[in-house]
Amino acid sequence: MSFSLGIIGLPNVGKSTLFKALTQQEVDISNYPFCTIDPNVGIVRVPDQRLKILSEIIKPEKTTPTIIEFVDIAGLVKGAHKGEGLGNQFLAHIREVDAIIHVIRSFTDKDIKHVEDSININRDIEIINTELIMKDLETIEKHKKKLEKEIKANNKQAIKENEILQETEKQLNNYEFITLDEKQKQTIKHLNLLTIKPMIYLINSKGEDHELQALKTLPENTIPLDLKLELEYSELTLEEQQELKIKQRLDVLIKTSYKLLNLISFYTIKGGTETRAWTAQQNTLAPQAGGIVHTDFETKFIRAQVINYKELIDAKSWNEAKNKGLIKTQGKSYQVKDGDIIEFKI
Ligand SMILES: Nc1nc2c(ncn2[C@@H]2O[C@H](COP(=O)(O)OP(=O)(O)OP(=O)(O)O)[C@@H](O)[C@H]2O)c(=O)[nH]1
Ligand SMILES: [Mg+2]
Numbered sequence: 001m002s003f004s005l006g007i008i009g010l011p012n013v014g015k016s017t018l019f020k021a022l023t024q025q026e027v028d029i030s031n032y033p034f035c036t037i038d039p040n041v042g043i044v045r046v047p048d049q050r051l052k053i054l055s056e057i058i059k060p061e062k063t064t065p066t067i068i069e070f071v072d073i074a075g076l077v078k079g080a081h082k083g084e085g086l087g088n089q090f091l092a093h094i095r096e097v098d099a100i101i102h103v104i105r106s107f108t109d110k111d112i113k114h115v116e117d118s119i120n121i122n123r124d125i126e127i128i129n130t131e132l133i134m135k136d137l138e139t140i141e142k143h144k145k146k147l148e149k150e151i152k153a154n155n156k157q158a159i160k161e162n163e164i165l166q167e168t169e170k171q172l173n174n175y176e177f178i179t180l181d182e183k184q185k186q187t188i189k190h191l192n193l194l195t196i197k198p199m200i201y202l203i204n205s206k207g208e209d210h211e212l213q214a215l216k217t218l219p220e221n222t223i224p225l226d227l228k229l230e231l232e233y234s235e236l237t238l239e240e241q242q243e244l245k246i247k248q249r250l251d252v253l254i255k256t257s258y259k260l261l262n263l264i265s266f267y268t269i270k271g272g273t274e275t276r277a278w279t280a281q282q283n284t285l286a287p288q289a290g291g292i293v294h295t296d297f298e299t300k301f302i303r304a305q306v307i308n309y310k311e312l313i314d315a316k317s318w319n320e321a322k323n324k325g326l327i328k329t330q331g332k333s334y335q336v337k338d339g340d341i342i343e344f345k346i
Pocket of ligand 2: 017035036072074
């Protein structure tokens with residue numbers, strides 16, 4: 001199971017261009033709105049310097065980087081939650097991803113149609129976010145109806161859920177995304193609300209931005225990137241890139257996504273045969289991290305042997321680390337840390 005990022009935004013803003021640059025998959029990026037209908041799914045290796053160094057120490061037969069899945073979703077328009085454009089179905093695709101990259105067009109090109117006929121970052125963000133919010137409000141409303149009977153029967157879980165949903169509704173009605181603590185989030189997780197997912201804003205711009213002012217008002221999780229240029233770069237070989245002194249910024253996007261989405265990497269070494277990186281969300285407990293590697297590691301979890309990357313590097317070898325007692329036994333409540341090397345015991 002890999003972590004998945006959904007690429008969303010208005011039609012014709014560069015979503016598939018980003019997807020193609022990231023995954024090198026042949027997808028249709030023709031110049032017309034709603035070019036993408038069925039979502040494109042692709043995987044991307046996460047660049048990881050630590051994995052390289054770990055492999056030099058462990059010398060496994062095989063080294064496998066962690067991957068992130070990207071899903072290129074059809075364009076959304078005003079009224080999508082009521083079925084406008086390609087509508088509801090696509091909001092359903094967003095439900096399935098773990099986090100969202102929201103692409104906003106800032107490049108000017110009179111040949112590329114903008115569904116709202118002009119460039120306006122803040123307006124476009126609002127259109128998309130409003131659709132997500134409206135859809136969530138609808139989901140909550142429906143679910144609250146379902147809870148009514150159970151609340152009458154004094155079902156504690158239903159009462160708790162209802163309270164959280166009321167709070168959530170208040171936030172959404174104020175045009176705020178949902179902010180809840182971890183426990184509350186878990187309670188309503190089954191609803192798969194859209195605005196609870198972490199989101200990154202990607203401004204598709206040339207850098208010579210005529211809307212710098214607008215950019216300043218955006219949240220810190222905003223990345224400006226020239227997607228057309230990134231796609232051209234991604235089609236060059238590594239040698240060509242070096243020759244032309246080109247620095248692709250897609251790696252930055254992946255790394256920044258990691259940070260902004262509170263993702264961490266942990267590693268397994270499988271008795272020296274395969275050193276492999278994995279992606280988890282911060283605060284993931286050891287058994288759930290095990291579940292990312294193999295279902296059995298979660299359901300039959302007994303304990304984990306853990307050492308952090310830095311300690312292993314200092315010890316210089318696995319055996320040395322073991323002799324020094326640096327490999328620690330951890331139980332079910334251990335929160336996995338970025339850079340942990342873990343051996344799951346079942
Ligand atoms: N000038 C310019 N054109 C771009 C840029 N990014 C994308 N385009 C063009 O815009 C058009 C639409 O790009 P896509 O990536 O297909 O857009 P999309 O968001 O996937 O569109 P839909 O699938 O229809 O929702 C294509 O002709 C791209 O080449 C850019 O940064 N500058
Ligand atoms: Mg597309």
